[in-house]
Amino acid sequence: MPNLNNNLQVPPTQETPRPDFSKIVERPRRTSFKKIAFLILKILLALIIAAVIFGAVLTVLYYNDLKQAYTLIFDARDKLQQAIHSATNRDFAGAATLMGQANTDFTAAKSDLDKAAIFYYIPYVGTQARAVSNVLLAGVKLTDSGQKVLLLVDDIVAPLKNESITFSTITPAQKKEILNKIVQSEAMLLGVQKEIDEATDAIVSIPDKGVVKPLADGIAPLKDALPKVRDLIDQSLPMLKAIPQIAGFNKQMTYLILLQNNYELRPTGGFIGTYGILKLQDGEIKELETDNIYNLDKSSQPILKEPSPLPIAKYLEQKYWSLRDINWAPDFPTTAQKALYMYDKENQILLDLKAQGKPILSEGNTVLSLSDLIPYEKNVDGVLAVTPEIIADLLKLTGPITVQGVTFDSQNLVDQLESVVGQEFRQQGIPASQRKEIIMLLANQLEVKAMALPTQKYADVLDIVTKSLLKKSVQIYFIDPSIEQLVLGRNWGGQVKSFDGDYFMVVDSNLASLKTDQYMARIINYSLSWKNNDLIAKISIVYKNNADFTWKSTRLRSYTRVYVPAGSQLVSSSGAMENDKIKDPAHTPGQVESSNEFGKAYFGAFISIEPHEVGTLTFEYKLPDNIKNQVNAGNYNLLIQKQAGVTPNLTLDLNFGKNIKSATPANQAGGLFASSYKESQALTQDSTFNINLQ
Secondary structure (H helix, E strand, O other): OOOHHHHOOOOOOOOOOOOOHHHOOOOOOOOOHHHHHHHHHHHHHHHHHHHHHHHHHHHHHHHHHHHHHHHHHHHHHHHHHHHHHHHHOOOHHHHHHHHHHHHHHHHHHHHHHHHOHHHHHOOOHHHHHHHHHHHHHHHHHHHHHHHHHHHHHHHHOHHHOOOOOEHHHOOHHHHHHHHHHHHHOHHHHHHHHHHHHHHHHHHHOOOOOOOOHHHHHHHHHHHHHHHHHHHHHHHHHHHHHHHHHHOOOOOOEEEEEEEEEOOOOOOOOOEEEEEEEEEEEOOEEEEEEEEEOHHHHHHHHHHHOOEOOHHHHHHHOOOEOOHHHOOOOOOHHHHHHHHHHHHHHHHHHHHHHHHOOOOEEOHHHOEEOHHHOOOOOOOOOEEEEEOHHHHHHHHHHHOOEEEOOEEEOOOOHHHHHHHHHHHHHHHOOOOHHHOOHHHHHHHHHHHHHHHOOEHHHHHHHHHHHHHHHHOOOEEEEEOOHHHHHHHHHOOOOOOOOOOOOEEEEEEEEEOOOOOHHHHEEEEEEEEEEEEOOEEEEEEEEEEEEOOOOOOOOOOEEEEEEEEEEOOOEEEEEEOOEOOOOOOOOOOOEOOOEEEEEOOEEEEEEEEEEOOOOEEEEEEEEEOOHHHHHHHHOOEEEEEEEOOOOOOOEEEEEEEOOOOEEEEEOOOOOOOOOOOEEEEEEEOOOOEEEEEEEO
């Protein structure tokens, strides 16, 4: 057998290679995602448990404070509501006591809440705590200021608390003392005004969202009540400041009175058929006289030769201006200044005529002596313009008044006056120059009856005066700029206002259409829409003449101006006439006047409407870029100013092309998130509309 071992060849011996461990890098082991998530959950759970424990500890520590604060808030709310009710019912002392108690509760609740101030810094909980804190701050400020004002009012009316006392039985010394108390309270009133501003800021800071429902429900009554108190105080302050100066405290105040008949509508309320002089000192009426305005105008107008505004010259055919037509400017401060100028000039002319031995004439060329006229007052402090509406309202309180066998009440006042001064004076053989003496007699009797009203009626008188100022049946102008600013600040002065937003004011002027305005129905339609990236506004004034042809009514002849934002550009118009159908049988279309005044643009045109017919005057115009930019930015604000002497119906149809987020007043049609805003109402006073858009 072959030897297998001998045939085997053994290879040379070699070393086995060793691995290089230096090049090996150790990788960390991965922690699973589940383990990480579990760890995070444990941390969050620990934080939640800690927060709950922390919150529980805080609640235990501050439970009594929070509970006490909660109880005090609702006690204060109830007392605040009772105080408002008492003040409304003229129990000023009782209201002041309740207001003081509410202030104590609000202050204590604020103190208790502040002890738990750490809650302010806890998310979500802090929102609730700060909301309550703001309500309490507003409550403290308003109840403190409210109590001060109520105590002042109670002190002022102290002499009037005896029901047997009337204004006429209060002595001059008592009236002066009342005014003195108001004057002496000025520093306190300034402090009250500051508190009102601080309370308002706190109210505004209360969030509308993010507050839990139970807390929101608790805050809601306070948010409703606090503005009422604020408004009550805010409305009282200017009147308290102005009354001493208006009433002639330590200084006689002399006023030129313009009695405006709104049945013959003019820019500031009506045709001025009667003027007068009123003198007040320390709350006492020292003198009140009225007279036929033609007794002043007739002889002076052709001598003065003051050029009339062009529409008066054309449609009244009055080449020269006079006091009876002076209220052409719808801005009452402007009209009042012109009235004072004309009053001075016309009286100077009559004095010159008397000195020269020349006759002074009135209606029907009746010759007058200076004693037939109201004595000329060189130093006049202000102007009062009055329409019959306030007199009718006062007659509701005094009851009917009979003068020269004619009985006047709140319903027949103007009709009776029109009959007496327009027709019956001829039948009674009364000269035309004396036909309006009955107005003076009526004013004197109204003064006597108003002064004899019991003290519990004084608040009603004040309410009538306040509402008359807001709806412009009374307008006031003062030469003293400090008093004038008070008047304008409360919207008592008939000013054409500056406004950063959309604006319009429709101003009608009855030019030779008798007393037809008492039969007119007016609707003002205002709309907005986008056209080729321009914001286009359209105003249509619809007139319905419900009159017949009588001695006091006829076709309407109105020169109408529409005041709009400066920079507005007229696009088109319709309805303008050259003249009425008698003077222009060809029915020639009229021209539209475009001009600027009082910081506004305006468009003016003449229109005539026959009895039992309807006419419409329309102006379409492009609004300026600043208003278009405001709408694009999501904010639209509109101010509509009411002409004195008329209450038209108003409809709005505003199409913005974007959704409405909020609106004040609320949208009547479509609600929120609609793209158009619709409103319909009687325009009883200046009105503002604020709309936020998405």
